[in-house]
Amino acid sequence: MTLYILCFILFLVGIYGLVISRNIIKMVISLTIVEISIFLMLIMIGYISGGIAPVVFDQQILDNQAVVDPLPQTMVLTAIVIALATNSMLLTMAIRLYKKYGTFDIHEISKLKG
């Protein structure tokens, strides 16, 4: 249980960072922290204590040994690829913003009012 709570705290840390930071690079990092916390959570819910990797062809091993759930692992792999796209897009935009405005401060980049 402790692990899940720590994982949720990591999630909250990421959101806190996203809300308070003024630097857009720090915002990207915070978003990544949120991502990582969810990936950790996904891996943890698929884990069975003492389980082996789910690459087993022998029925006898399967009967006697616990095997961890492979589905969350595939989900994490997919989610990591998506996160790669997210981060590269965000950083590209950060570079373009820096070129246009000459600053990473979100308060100075505010031509639009929302």
Add this chain to the structure above:
Amino acid sequence: MEDKTLIFFIVLPFLAAFSLPLIGLVSEKAESYIVAIISLILMVLSVSSLFNLAESTVYVVGGWYPVEKIPIGIHLVSDGLSKLMLLIVNTLAFFCAVFAIDYIKKYTGQKYFYTLFCLQLAGLNGVVLAGDMFNLFVFMEVASKASYALVAFGVRRTEIEASFKYQVLGGLASLFMLFAITMLYWMTSTLNMADMSLVLSKGLVENGNALRFAQLFLIAGVGIKAAMIPFHAWLPDAHSSAPSPVSAMLSGVVIKVLGIYVLLRLFINVFEPDIFISNVFAVLGGISMTAGVFLAIGAWDLKRLLAYHSISQMGYVMMGIGIGMGILASAGPSATVALTFTAALFHMINHAVFKGLLFLSAGSIEHATGTVNLKGMGGLAKYMPLTMATSFVASMAIAGIPPFNGFFSKFAIIVAAIQGGYHFRAALGFIVGIITLASFLKFQRYAFFGKPQYDFSIKESPFFIKFSLVSLAVLCLAMSLLIFSSIREIVLDPAVNTLLETTGYAIKNLQP
């Protein structure tokens, strides 16, 4: 029942997306026609699927059939609601693609535009057809990523800023969704929506609080994507910065598919409808409806004005759904529930058409005058009679003036609210309708009448722009025919039935 055509909705646009940059090397002209033809094919497929008699069809990707009734593969599911969404997505995509043929010439990098456009279309179709939670998330990301890039397509200051804002909020929304999906997988040990619904209805999940926690994260995530009012900050920037055909897609279908459709599918078909959630929807909807229209009144940027109205009109739909769910959960009269859902879905497809048309009209004005500021227009009625006519039709439709489609759906929502006993919400809907009318009269007055604020000659837009505008305007009028039950039976009723049978969705879609 199995249906092989479902996969084309995803494969065709993906195929187009990744082969277009190569075709673009040879001829950029050919590219735009190819996209128009592909979206035409998809539109025809989606229309023909309406006449498919089977209530729901399943396509099992890769032939991984369920083992002992436990689904193990990826299922694409198409039922009444999906068919309706596919219809509006692909119809609007076709008209936007045709509009873009002339409009997109002023940008550089045309080939990337069409790639992103096709990716967005593929993502949207994927979300609608996805039969499991994780694919819903993946396709949602595909559609969102393409939208982020399209918003920044003009690479001016404001566009990049809007896109960054959209990305941060949209990224956070996706992560909320993923978190909720993780929680749900933890509780139910399945990702397939039909199977998950079955597990939940059997009462195998004891911890109601954990389920509610996951649901709230889902609402927050989808609420950001649908731009409900506390989460709306990105929408006016993003929708007003994008190129006009993309704005039409974003306002017309993206917020509906990623927002309303996902909410409907999850909270009505997968989870049991309950009163708490229905109140959350109705309150969110009511606030969005009212605040959106007041924000719109003060706007002078035409596209920003339209974007605020998207928030407001989506509020109507959300409120309708909230009321319907509330009556459904408290086991009220099923005729009222059916009326509410019909009204909400009717307003949703109407909004796709007239908001698409309004954004395309704004694009046509921008194409001719080079500005979207209402103060810089004036007197366009003389130079652009066709754009004026179409935008007049759309304005009257959104404001709810009788012969146009918007009137019937808004009226139906208000009547449904009164029948359900929610008089305050009905009054709110009526007042917001009047303010909407005022703000669109302002648009008509400043854009088309009065003294011209520019000193160069204006020409009416070229053929393909005109074609899209006129076809959508005709659709605006034609969709009023949905009030006749013989036409409604084909288009709207299957979708409403899908919603009415709530978790009955599960049993139907488990056997392919």
